[in-house]
Amino acid sequence: xxxxxxxxxxxxxxxxxxxxxxxxxxGFSERVLPALWWLSGICLGVGLIWGFFFxxxxxxxxxxxxxxxxHVPSALMAINAWFMMLVASxxxxxxxxxxxxxxxxxxxxxxxxxxxxxxxxxxVWGQPxxxxxxxxxxRLTSFLILFLFYLGYMALWAAIDDPDTAxxxxxxxxxxxxxxxxxxxxxxxxxxxxxxxxxxxxxDKEENVADVFYFPLLVCIAGFVLIFLAxxxxxTGTEIRLRRTRALQAREARV
Amino acid sequence: xxxxxRRDLLLAMRAGGGFGLGLAFFLIVTVLVxxxxxxxxxxxxxxxxxxxxxxxxxxxxxxxxxLLALDWEDGTLDLLATSPLPLEAALxxxxxxxxxxxxxxxxxxxxVFGVLLSLPDAGYVWLVISLALGTPALSVIxxxxxxxxxxxxxxxxxxxxLVLPLYVPTLIFGAEVARRGAxxxxxxTPLLMLAGITAGVIAIMPFASAxxxxxxxx
Numbered sequence: 001x002x003x004x005x006x007x008x009x010x011x012x013x014x015x016x017x018x019x020x021x022x023x024x025x026x027g028f029s030e031r032v033l034p035a036l037w038w039l040s041g042i043c044l045g046v047g048l049i050w051g052f053f054f055x056x057x058x059x060x061x062x063x064x065x066x067x068x069x070x071h072v073p074s075a076l077m078a079i080n081a082w083f084m085m086l087v088a089s090x091x092x093x094x095x096x097x098x099x100x101x102x103x104x105x106x107x108x109x110x111x112x113x114x115x116x117x118x119x120x121x122x123x124v125w126g127q128p129x130x131x132x133x134x135x136x137x138x139r140l141t142s143f144l145i146l147f148l149f150y151l152g153y154m155a156l157w158a159a160i161d162d163p164d165t166a167x168x169x170x171x172x173x174x175x176x177x178x179x180x181x182x183x184x185x186x187x188x189x190x191x192x193x194x195x196x197x198x199x200x201x202x203x204d205k206e207e208n209v210a211d212v213f214y215f216p217l218l219v220c221i222a223g224f225v226l227i228f229l230a231x232x233x234x235x236t237g238t239e240i241r242l243r244r245t246r247a248l249q250a251r252e253a254r255v
Numbered sequence: 256x257x258x259x260x261r262r263d264l265l266l267a268m269r270a271g272g273g274f275g276l277g278l279a280f281f282l283i284v285t286v287l288v289x290x291x292x293x294x295x296x297x298x299x300x301x302x303x304x305x306x307x308x309x310x311x312x313x314x315x316x317x318x319x320x321x322l323l324a325l326d327w328e329d330g331t332l333d334l335l336a337t338s339p340l341p342l343e344a345a346l347x348x349x350x351x352x353x354x355x356x357x358x359x360x361x362x363x364x365x366x367v368f369g370v371l372l373s374l375p376d377a378g379y380v381w382l383v384i385s386l387a388l389g390t391p392a393l394s395v396i397x398x399x400x401x402x403x404x405x406x407x408x409x410x411x412x413x414x415x416x417l418v419l420p421l422y423v424p425t426l427i428f429g430a431e432v433a434r435r436g437a438x439x440x441x442x443x444t445p446l447l448m449l450a451g452i453t454a455g456v457i458a459i460m461p462f463a464s465a466x467x468x469x470x471x472x473x
Contacts, residue, residue, distance in 0.1 A: 145420055145423055148416075148419075148420040149420050151416060152413075152416045152417040152420060155413055155416055155417075156403065156404075156413065156417065159404070159407045159410065159413050160406065160407060165406070165470055165471070165473070168467075168470040169403055169467055169470055169471070172403070172463055172466050172467050172470070173403060173417065173467075175463070176399065176421070176460075176463050177420075177421070180420070180421045180423070180424065183424045183452070184420070184423045184424050184427075187423065187424040187427040187428060187448075188423075188427065190427070190428075190431075190444075190445070190448070191427045191431065
């Protein structure tokens with residue numbers, strides 16, 4: 001019985017799970033972070049400059065098409081940040097690794113900013129193209145709802161003093177919220193037919209934008225993914241240090 | 256379980272305002288809307304289904320912070336958590352009691368308020384049906400919000416921020432049933448979706464609520 005063998009000998013976790021150890025996590029993130037900052041900076045710089053200055057104007061949309069280099073990656077990351085929070089919350093609930101809960105906490109403000117960027121650039125693009133800053137289109141509406149979910153999640157973190165209780169409750173909220181966010185997405189689809197165009201990107205390459213826009217866009221997306229990772233690692237490290245400082249202060253106060 | 260239900264209902268009635276407050280709030284919302292948008296009856300009859308649904312939703316939300324907070328303060332929740340009755344069942348009963356004291360009166364009173372907003376004749380039946388199907392979901396989801404925030408001092412505003420986004424699907428389908436009914440259109444699809452959401456939520460949410468409450472009682 002290999003199962004019993006493994007559980008009977010308490011061995012140090014190796015591989016992925018070993019980074020649940022805060023010290024090891026901090027060491028890892030300190031080694032990786034400089035590279036991540038540089039890579040994301042290069043990707044964003046190259047992607048945005050390439051996209052803004054070296055691609056042609058669209059024959060119908062003119063130069064407004066270039067907002068795609070901010071809009072699509074930020075929208076993508078807004079959803080993926082929530083997904084990452086969901087996975088981190090699940091890990092916290094199942095395996096009780098503090099780093100995981102703190103990573104979920106650290107990702108929320110980044111996700112909310114991504115949502116705001118997506119909403120704002122969408123409005124700026126929509127004004128000349130659709131003739132309106134805002135329409136109750138399904139995609140726009142569900143993004144606004146996602147924004148509200150982020151706000152509620154962060155407010156719950158801020159409202160509870162005990163860190164473990166806060167981690168537990170926000171994890172439950174994240175799970176329930178995910179179900180309702182998906183439900184709202186389809187409900188909103190049913191409720192109103194939209195103005196928003198279909199996906200600009202897909203893996204099976206059937207409805208992609210033209211290649212001139214496609215490659216700089218990919219570079220931008222890579223930049224957004226990298227900067228998201230860097231920000232989350234950095235903020236998680238800050239949260240770990242903050243908690244350690246609090247623990248030290250509490251010990252000082254007791255003596 | 257019956258004893259708990261009876262206790263909650265009695266408390267709601269005798270502590271004042273269980274049945275009355277939610278209804279009065281619903282009435283005030285209904286009265287304020289014409290002041291806000293003007294008294295033209297054709298405009299009012301167009302927005303009546305949505306307004307009545309939003310009014311019901313807000314009235315439901317208003318009474319949520321009393322759902323668990325009082326029992327939390329006097330220690331009843333600790334007793335419930337240690338009793339042989341599973342916490343999930345206890346919370347379902349509490350949600351049921353909340354529905355009987357706020358949701359049910361709203362369902363029964365909605366046609367009267369419909370008159371105030373000159374709801375079209377065809378809409379009354381569908382308004383009542385949609386509210387009857389949808390308000391249980393509001394109570395059950397609200398119980399989850401109450402369980403999450405029961406340990407937070409002055410958690411009322413926070414709870415609104417948490418619960419209202421969760422109400423979106425229910426509101427969309429409920430108001431859609433009422434609107435389509437009022438305009439004499441097919442209501443089957445949104446009606447089925449609304450019923451599905453309510454059934455699913457009743458089946459699943461008590462577990463989430465109990466999980467949240469256990470964390471808070473720890």
